Amino acid sequence: MNNLPQTLAQWLTHLERLHPSEIELGLDRVRQVAQRLNLIHFDAKLVLVGGTNGKGTTCAMLESILLQAGYKVGVYCSPHLIRYTERVRINRQELTEQAHCQSFLDIEKGRGDIALTYFEFGTLSALNLLKQANLDVVLLEVGLGGRLDATNIVEPDVSVVTTVDIDHVDWLGDNREDVGFEKAGIYRKGKPAICGDLTPPQSLIKHVSDIGANLVLAKQDYTFELASDSWQWQNSEQKFAALPLINMPIQNAATALACLHALQLNAPEDAIVKGLADAQLAGRMQVWQTSPKVILDVAHNPQSAQYLAQQLVQYRAQGIKCLAVVGMLKDKDIAATMAHFCDTFSHWYLADLQGPRGAKAEELKQHLPAQANVNEYGSVVEAYQQALTDSESKSVVIVFGSFYTVADIIALDNKG
Structure with a gap:
């Protein structure tokens, strides 16, 4: 442990040199370190959010609504735009560089001789920081795909696939059925499996059935409709008739509300309205x-x-x-x-x-x-x-x- 990095910039350089590959999909190595450090299970409600597009906005809207409702909320997202510290938010605030450095040191001590990629190391550190924060809800954004992504080592209470489209062809396949199967890998038996895609691949639906997850589909289990100056959302138990128009995709907002319902947390309608109106995310319109x-x-x-x-x-x-x-x-x-x-x-x-x-x-x-x-x-x-x-x-x-x-x-x- 001699000559370890001291600053965040030094740590990030260290992370880049630890593993010969930028991406190496697979959970064995990262899960082994997480188990050593007790980072698999959380006392907080945990949501795993995957999908080709819309992960960041869905997390941002959920975060904003839950904060308005009085919950303590943590978010892990990637990539960052300017600062690495953007990747972890506690109650919408970034943590200090020193907090990240200390967490990186925890992971470095815990990994032993196990090689980790930059993303795997960063994910473990984020889980460490989120667990230390004593949160009510943790929102984790999947990095790439889902089934073999480092975030998928946790045990989520709710899993969300926002949309399915072709991207990262070398890793996920060149058609929506292959991509859909990879995305569906974040779903869990007996837990809500939300899909916000309006035409979900059959591979995703079949995987949910095979593992016995509780599928919640857009347009089937919940609906949303745009009006001239508002929009509405409803399922079999709830209806919100005058939601504010926002600068983010309404489809993702509807997915966020389906997730909120699945979490079974108390969020009054005024918190939902204010939360949606207040949601923000850099680089999205x-x-x-x-x-x-x-x-x-x-x-x-x-x-x-x-x-x-x-x-x-x-x-x-x-x-x-x-x-x-x-x-x-x-x-x-x-x-x-x-x-x-x-x-x-x-x-x-x-x-x-x-x-x-x-x-x-x-x-x-x-x-x-x-x-x-x-x-x-x-x-x-x-x-x-x-x-x-x-x-x-x-x-x-x-x-x-x-x-x-x-x-x-x-x-x-x-x-x-």
Whole structure:
């Protein structure tokens, strides 16, 4: 234990060097360490949230509602945008770097000679911090897939799959049935198994039946309906008729309410209304500035791109010019993602993303129509600054394509 890291930055460098692979799916190693440190079972109600898109917003809305109802709530989410400390929230507050350092030391002592990936080590540390906080409810966001993700070592009271779409093809498969099976791996026998996807894969439904979990399906066991200035949610026992419109997908809000009902916790309707209205999450339809309007969104796959495109229709209808600043990872489905924006943007500012997974601007351009107005840049910051220069006061600049893309803009403005 000599020469251990002292600062958070040093610890994160240490984590990156512990294991030869960035990702190694499987639970044996991480479960062994968790058992040594008593991190499998929690006194708090525990919710495991997986899905292709919508995990972060579903957790954020649940967190906000539960806090309004007076509960102590902890959240573990990933990836972070700017600070590693974003990954663990206690009552919506980040913990200090020193708290993370101490928790990393606990895991380092407990792991012995077991090699852990960066994500596995971070997940164990998050569980350690959440367990120490004496919480009422813990919300864990799955990292990748579900069945073999490090978060799946715990025993949840409720498991949620928000949506199922194709992403992380190398790890999860290239069709919704394969992906659905991996996502369904977080469900447990005899426990609520919520699925917010509107057309759930048969593989997910079959797995729930095979293990004897209690399936709760959107459109079947609960419904939601959008009105002009509100929306409503109901199941066989409850109905909320005038819920506030929010800057997050209503489908995910409905999933959050289904989870809340399954937890069987007391949350008055006013706490639900206030919680939904107060929910927030960086990088999800986030208005970053107003003149010109800049919107940051981490949409990076076809399903999330489709939702983003739908939200931008209002600007086209008003004749407002929309400019796109885009950087993506090359292992994403770039063609299908970009296809949702064929008629959305008057100009594209395409950026290279750095690192081995980053796509070049010229690669992105190949997936746009020949007649599109396109400029290519060596960095997200260069692309963004040129888009601002070219924009008018009533223009809307949309920054999307990756967590890394959005993070670059937040970091730029934080420096300024």
